Amino acid sequence: MGKTIETDVVIIGAGPAGAGASFFLSKYGIRHIIIDKARFPRDKVCGDACSGKTALVINRANEEWLSEILNTPAEYTPSWGIKFVAPNGKSLDIPFSPHRTPETKAPGFTVTRMVFDNFLFQKINSTYNTVYENATVSNITRATDKVSVDVTTADGSEVRINAPVIIGADGDKSIVRKTFVNSGENPKAYAVGLRAYYKGVTGMHPDNFIELHFLPEVLPGYLWIFPLPNGMANVGVGLLSEIVRDKKINLREQMLHAIKTNPDISPRFANATLVDKIQGWGLPLAMDRQPLSGDRYILCGDAASLVDPFSGEGIGNALYSGMLAAMAIKEIAPERDYSSSILRKAYDDVVYKRLGDEFRISATLQRLSKYPWLFNYVVNKAYKSQSLRDTISCMFTDMDLREQLSKPSFYLKILFNK
Ligand SMILES: Cc1cc2nc3c(=O)[nH]c(=O)nc-3n(C[C@H](O)[C@H](O)[C@H](O)COP(=O)(O)OP(=O)(O)OC[C@H]3O[C@@H](n4cnc5c(N)ncnc54)[C@H](O)[C@@H]3O)c2cc1C
Structure with missing residues (x-):
């Protein structure tokens, strides 16, 4: 093994989850290293639709970025x-x-992931961050005081990176998840x-x-x-x-x-x-609550199974969970206690407090949407009723209203036209 580098956080994956974590770690002045096996710009199979949650995190990271996006119609469609x-x-x-x-x-936009992920990647701040693109992670090990990641960099040299905590933002086939979590798909x-x-x-x-x-x-x-x-x-x-x-x-x-x-x-x-x-x-999919972290690791985005079970939206949740991971690390950093019980409180509980209701409602909607007659019925009714259309419209911004969609009383009410 070649040289050894010490840092405060190592992130595997520079997609929306990893970039989101990096933006906020940089805001908090926390040193970190990001490793991605791809070279950017790179493609990601996706529907390319970004919701209000994506816009929200981007806006929190930097208020100018959203205008940049919305002012580039050749690449982004509002x-x-x-x-x-x-x-x-x-x-x-x-x-x-x-x-x-x-x-x-515009509350949402569409953009190819080739363009969007490269936009995020270019915004990663190099003051607090070193990026290894086109790099292969060969091994991840955990000791009582650190996590070590062995990497073959783009130029073929071997590097060991030590950090007290690792963020797994490496997508659906996460190597971080495979290393630390024993459950299958x-x-x-x-x-x-x-x-x-x-x-x-x-x-x-x-x-x-x-x-x-x-x-x-x-x-x-x-x-x-x-x-x-x-x-x-x-x-x-x-x-x-x-x-x-x-x-x-x-x-x-x-x-x-x-x-x-x-x-x-x-x-x-x-x-x-x-x-x-x-x-x-x-x-x-985020169907049920499951552990998102453990001793010295945090999982974000697809690595943490945070795709909305009804809409399939995962970009916004990846960025959002990356942001929450950085916030948890900022909170824990003074004590440097990255044990599972501390991370569960600082990260898992916060993710589920902010997104848990949404996941629960979407999981119910997904289960209900297997009934074509129910779908036909709601759309037929809404087709004829402006007020029902307005209610459904508000459901996209108002979680309390959206919750109604997952309750039988909603369907009974529209049955009797109330
Ligand atoms: C068909 C399809 C349609 C979808 N449509 C939408 C949609 O319209 N809107 C929406 O919001 N979501 C959609 N999603 C979900 C969305 O694509 C994901 O939720 C989102 O990409 C998750 O972001 P992420 O950063 O967690 O992971 P990714 O975007 O997968 O990024 C992971 C990064 O980690 C890197 N990586 C992986 N393994 C390693 C490794 N071993 N070492 C180093 N780096 C590694 C990868 O190169 C990649 O850059 C769709 C998904 C699919 C499959």
Whole structure:
């Protein structure tokens, strides 16, 4: 082994979770090293839709960054709402900001991960940080006073990095998780998704609504069409891996079949061309509470299974959990006690306090969305009722309202038109 480097925190992974942790560690003046096996810019299979939570963390990291994003229309498409298409084909347009003024900023945006993750990567502050890109982690070991990470750097040299604590922000196949957590993947809390880039899809909403098509053949998952700049669209399909396996569903065939034959979808692809090869990746879902940290390690983003079980959103939760990991480390740093009980209080409890309700509601919605009749029913009712549409619209910003969606009383109320 070559040289040994001592630092305060080592982060594995420089995607949204790792970049988010780094932004806030730098804010707090905490030295750290980030290691990523890729060289940036790099791709990540994703739907490319960023929600208000992404915007919130970016804004907290630096108030100018969001304007930079929204002022670059060649790369970012502002999104003002969501279109739900029920299994019976009926659709419902739900604006995120029903009372918007010219000053209102778009609540969400779409951007390829190639562009967005590179944007985040370039914002990592080198005053407190050293980045090893294109570097391979060969071993992670834990002693009573430190974690050691052995790395082969891009130039082939071997480095050992010692730190009192490690952040695993290395995605779905996390090596940090594999090293410290002994549980395998839970098929009930795991989805698989495919992504395809198309050029020339027509019929997009003028305000770039993202579209979720709850086709009967992929419930409780959905097919999505998300507009991107330059006439491009991110098109994909995602479904629980347990269902894919049990029903032997070929997701690729399902997606291409819908694009070719679905009466609402296929005309929009009449002149569209597939631009890249169709690629798949996993989504580890936040179905139930599970440990997110242990002695001397913290997991963030996909490594911690923090993808929203209903929407599949994981970018915002990755950035958010990265921020919370940095806050926990700042709180603990004076005592340097990175034992599991301290980290559980400073990190796990805070993550679940802030995001736990959202996860619980989304898990219930995911379970409910396997019933096509319920979906059709709500969309039919909302189609006819402006007040119900307004209620659903507010649910995107108001968690208390969103909770109603997961309760039987909500459906009884709309049954009796109350
Ligand atoms: C098909 C699909 C569609 C999706 N659509 C959306 C969507 O529209 N909106 C949304 O918000 N979320 C979506 N998600 C989820 C989202 O992509 C993830 O939740 C998000 O990327 C998690 O960020 P992360 O930083 O935790 O992990 P990643 O983005 O996976 O980043 C992990 C980083 O760690 C690095 N790394 C991995 N292993 C190592 C190692 N051994 N050594 C060093 N570095 C390593 C990788 O190179 C990578 O840069 C989708 C996911 C899929 C699969």
